[in-house]
Amino acid sequence: MIPLPKASESTEERPEVTQLTATVPTVEPVPEPTETEAKPLSEPPAPQPAPVAVESGPGMPILIGGGVGALLLVVVVIVLLRSSKSKTGGAAGPEQVPKAFLNDLGGNTDKTSHELTEKVTLIGRQAGDDPEHFNYVVVDNENLSRRHSTIEYRDHGFWVIDHNSLNGTFVNNQRIRMPVELKHGDRVRFYKFDFEFIMQELLDSQMTMFSQTVFSEGMDEPEAPAPPPDNDEATTINPGKNG
Numbered sequence: 001m002i003p004l005p006k007a008s009e010s011t012e013e014r015p016e017v018t019q020l021t022a023t024v025p026t027v028e029p030v031p032e033p034t035e036t037e038a039k040p041l042s043e044p045p046a047p048q049p050a051p052v053a054v055e056s057g058p059g060m061p062i063l064i065g066g067g068v069g070a071l072l073l074v075v076v077v078i079v080l081l082r083s084s085k086s087k088t089g090g091a092a093g094p095e096q097v098p099k100a101f102l103n104d105l106g107g108n109t110d111k112t113s114h115e116l117t118e119k120v121t122l123i124g125r126q127a128g129d130d131p132e133h134f135n136y137v138v139v140d141n142e143n144l145s146r147r148h149s150t151i152e153y154r155d156h157g158f159w160v161i162d163h164n165s166l167n168g169t170f171v172n173n174q175r176i177r178m179p180v181e182l183k184h185g186d187r188v189r190f191y192k193f194d195f196e197f198i199m200q201e202l203l204d205s206q207m208t209m210f211s212q213t214v215f216s217e218g219m220d221e222p223e224a225p226a227p228p229p230d231n232d233e234a235t236t237i238n239p240g241k242n243g
Contacts, residue, residue: 097153099200108139108193116158121151123190143167143191157181158197160188167191 100116114121119135122128125144127136139148145165151158161179162169170189171180182188184199 095156100158101198101200102137102151102188103196103198105194105196108141109137113198116151116153118153122147123150124148139190139193141191141193144193148190151182155181165190 097118102114102116102121104112104114114135114137117135119133121135121137123137123139123144124146125139125141125148126146127138128134144167145163147163148165149160149162149169151160153159159179159181160169160171160176162176168175168191170176170187171182172187173189182197184197184202186197188195188197
């Protein structure tokens with residue numbers, strides 16, 4: 001076996017190999033925004049209207065003056081209305097009830113004439129216990145109901161109402177079933193008891209007319225002038241003595 005020759009060591013210097021290391025920059029991750037960190041975007045401000053230039057002209061004072069005049073007119077009308085109300089005593093009060101009477105033609109009650117007022121007048125055989133709201137016309141007879149009829153003032157008139165009485169209510173001999181407005185001089189009968197409805201104002205007018213009629217009829221008529229004397233001679237025959 002032939003020995004191999006040893007490799008001779010080279011005397012030449014070998015260049016140093018410098019190890020280059022590339023430096024890579026480190027990139028940190030960007031954190032995602034959370035709900036708490038997220039801020040809503042502010043709304044843009046609303047656009048402001050541009051100022052409009054108002055041109056003043058010769059007609060503007062007229063318009064302003066007309067508006068002021070109308071306002072003054074309204075104020076004057078209000079003042080006049082208030083003053084007129086204060087002079088007349090403000091709002092109208094309750095309606096005044098005219099004087100009226102129910103005259104007893106047969107003498108069956110304690111009065112010959114019963115005044116009708118703003119209170120309800122109750123006609124029956126027995127008086128009630130509420131004189132503050134009722135007037136009572138009592139006919140002491142068992143043929144009348146305790147609450148036979150009523151007369152009340154409403155709608156500018158007096159109305160008689162029958163309350164389902166057994167023996168009826170009559171106006172001018174006609175039995176009534178519904179409320180009937182009374183007129184001056186009407187005859188009202190409850191069963192067989194007669195009354196007369198009288199309005200004082202109309203009664204006074206009738207009395208005045210009656211007085212005027214009587215006065216005019218009672219005046220002496222002027223005497224007729226005496227006839228003129230007859231110019232012809234009248235022949236008078238006197239009984240004479242014979243011979």
